[in-house]
Amino acid sequence: QQQVKQSPQSLIVQKGGISIINCAYENTAFDYFPWYQQFPGKGPALLIAIRPDVSEKKEGRFTISFNKSAKQFSLHIMDSQPGDSATYFCAARAGGSQGNLIFGKGTKLSVKP
């Protein structure tokens, strides 16, 4: 019940294309769903986050789509660039406003020029 399942494990996209990463969860008590971007040897950086009362959130080229009934959420990266090549983690928060995050296993994105 505490798992967050992320797919695909790896993704190759051409420059200018759309990258889509999906996550699914079981615990309906999760109340906050962030996405993080991590480059090799660096800490994860918060990219964008959504709460379950919103179905979509867009920030620049990054969009989260959230389907509460299906318990799924996804990250869309529009006009993907080689600089977007990184590992992306979805997460869900449990245990209140300062609770810990449950992370997906990550998706390694490679954007080919």
Next chain:
Amino acid sequence: GAVVSQHPSWVICKSGTSVKIECRSLDFQATTMFWYRQFPKQSLMLMATSNEGSKATYEQGVEKDKFLINHASLTLSTLTVTSAHPEDSSFYICSANFRASLVSSYEQYFGPGTRLTVT
């Protein structure tokens, strides 16, 4: 913004020695910080939740006597790996909860990580 720093960024130590890693919130106060461990090409594994002024809460399977956590102030948490062994070699990352205002949600910001190598 919310900036979290870690020191050192990398450390090499001999087996049997202890190593301390510092995590600081640079421009905000953090009542709650978290410590993670990450192996190559794997996800983040939560080790413990650190609350200012109280004992840390450790995840199942994490040895509290081996990984000592102290959150003595609202801007500093430390992780001490005691009697380190080669299997403790890993990438250790801290994070802190931050909210922009009293009506905002808390968001978790991560430090740059510390690479520990035990020889």
